[in-house]
Amino acid sequence: MIIRPETDADHRAIHTLTRDAFAPMPFGDDGDAFLPERLRDAGDLLVSLVAVEDDLIGHVALSSAQAGPGTWAGLGPISVRADKQRQGIGTRLAQTALEKIRNDGFDGCVLIGNPDVYGPMGFRSGGITYRDLSDHLVQWISFGALRPSGEIRFAPALEA
Numbered sequence: 001m002i003i004r005p006e007t008d009a010d011h012r013a014i015h016t017l018t019r020d021a022f023a024p025m026p027f028g029d030d031g032d033a034f035l036p037e038r039l040r041d042a043g044d045l046l047v048s049l050v051a052v053e054d055d056l057i058g059h060v061a062l063s064s065a066q067a068g069p070g071t072w073a074g075l076g077p078i079s080v081r082a083d084k085q086r087q088g089i090g091t092r093l094a095q096t097a098l099e100k101i102r103n104d105g106f107d108g109c110v111l112i113g114n115p116d117v118y119g120p121m122g123f124r125s126g127g128i129t130y131r132d133l134s135d136h137l138v139q140w141i142s143f144g145a146l147r148p149s150g151e152i153r154f155a156p157a158l159e160a
Contacts, residue, residue: 001089003096006048006059011037013056014048014079021079035077038157039063046073046104047097051089057081060093062101062109063155067128067140067148070107074154094121098141108142110152115139128152 006014019033036059039045044063051058058080065074075097080090098109098121111118115125115136123139130138130152140148153159 001057001092002052003049003093004052006050010050010056010059011040014050014059017056017059017081018077018079020082022077032077035158036061039155042155042157044155044157047100049093049097049100051080051093053084057084058089058093060090060097062097063158065110065155066153067108067110068150070146070148071105072140072148073101073106073109074152074158075109075111076113076158090117091121094118102143107144107146108140108148110138110140110148110154112137113139 014036015033018036022032036048039061045061046064047062049060050056060078062073062075065072075094078090078094101109110128111123112130112133118139123141125136125139128138128140128148128150138152
């Protein structure tokens, strides 16, 4: 498997992958497939990586986010083709993307997600909120001493 930055030729496959990955989710809707495109069009896509074997099997996006003092990114969406899930591909994509923003000087990353999935990657809950979601779903990882605080504000494309 190769992890690399997206190219223009990947956009259609990223759309399809995201649509298919979010379709079975209880919180998913048809708009999820357009999130990477909306972030890209708005100039808020900080990192967009794809996992490729014979074809595209995974994608991760990081975009701008506000989470108190410092420079933060928001993780998501992250998608892995159904037949490749639970093989560590999403974790490798996320870790590669996090390393990129760490090297770029970000203080950390925030996300909304399952603690059982993101906890092993070092994400934790507490100290931040997002709308009326349960605190355990609102997670963060810090690359230094700075901690996020208050209510997260994601890029406008994710807030719509």
